[in-house]
Amino acid sequence: MQKIKILKIGLFGGTFDPVHLGHIKGALQLKKKFALDKIIFIPAAIPPHKQPSTITNAKKRLDMLHIAIGNYPYFEVSDIEIKRDGISYSIDTINYFISKYQKAAFFFITGFDAFIELHTWKSYKKLLDLIQFIVMARASASRSDPEAMKTEISNYLKKRIDSEYKFFKSKNAYLHPQKKGVFFADILPADISSTNIRLAVKKGEDITGIVTEKIADYIKKNGLYLDPV
Numbered sequence: 001m002q003k004i005k006i007l008k009i010g011l012f013g014g015t016f017d018p019v020h021l022g023h024i025k026g027a028l029q030l031k032k033k034f035a036l037d038k039i040i041f042i043p044a045a046i047p048p049h050k051q052p053s054t055i056t057n058a059k060k061r062l063d064m065l066h067i068a069i070g071n072y073p074y075f076e077v078s079d080i081e082i083k084r085d086g087i088s089y090s091i092d093t094i095n096y097f098i099s100k101y102q103k104a105a106f107f108f109i110t111g112f113d114a115f116i117e118l119h120t121w122k123s124y125k126k127l128l129d130l131i132q133f134i135v136m137a138r139a140s141a142s143r144s145d146p147e148a149m150k151t152e153i154s155n156y157l158k159k160r161i162d163s164e165y166k167f168f169k170s171k172n173a174y175l176h177p178q179k180k181g182v183f184f185a186d187i188l189p190a191d192i193s194s195t196n197i198r199l200a201v202k203k204g205e206d207i208t209g210i211v212t213e214k215i216a217d218y219i220k221k222n223g224l225y226l227d228p229v
């Protein structure tokens with residue numbers, strides 16, 4: 001009997017305003033670490049937690065993602081949230097992909113900062129009935145120790161999601177008897193954020209090294225991030 005290969009797919013949601021090397025280098029490391037067959041970058045039309053008037057138009061954010069993923073054959077960009085328009089809820093996107101690829105194992109990718117805000121997402125408890133998560137450690141001015149992030153996730157899951165989540169050191173994952181697992185990736189892609197890039201552009205600072213050269217050119221040609229926020 002022919003064995004059917006189950007694809008391992010990472011869904012990487014975000015605003016990507018703009019996409020930067022933290023996103024790309026993080027995704028490359030996760031692809032390898034979790035043997036993912038592909039990672040789909042999904043820019044939000046209107047992210048639930050951000051002011052729509054301050055976000056760059058969706059077409060430009062989408063263009064930048066296409067440029068940034070370049071020729072990596074295992075990276076894709078989906079315009080599903082942009083086509084759906086309005087506020088983008090991850091639960092709707094996850095349901096869409098689960099019904100589109102029936103022979104796949106999905107992982108929703110977030111940074112540490114986004115994951116510990118999960119309780120503010122629509123139907124957040126349901127999300128963990130549907131999909132596994134990969135949480136990337138994320139360095140910031142106030143935090144850089146992956147071990148401390150791990151403990152914080154453990155407390156967070158128990159308090160906000162379900163007390164039966166337990167950490168398994170051998171898998172570097174939080175598992176639950178019924179719900180989906182949460183895998184911790186102690187890669188620290190670099191302390192880069194889109195916010196810092198937008199501020200740097202406004203101040204006329206150099207952004208090479210934190211976005212790809214082509215993205216820096218696109219930002220310049222299109223006059224992005226020059227207006228007061």
Ligand code: ATP
Pocket residue numbers: 013014015016017022023026109110111112113114115136137138139188189190191192193194195196
């Ligand atoms: P902003 O500064 O505008 O909030 P951002 O840099 O956090 O943007 P997003 O597009 O909002 O970028 O991020 C999408 C996802 O990628 C989120 O889950 C976020 O936590 C994660 N992420 C972004 N940058 C990094 C990074 N440098 N390291 C690890 N995770 C990151």
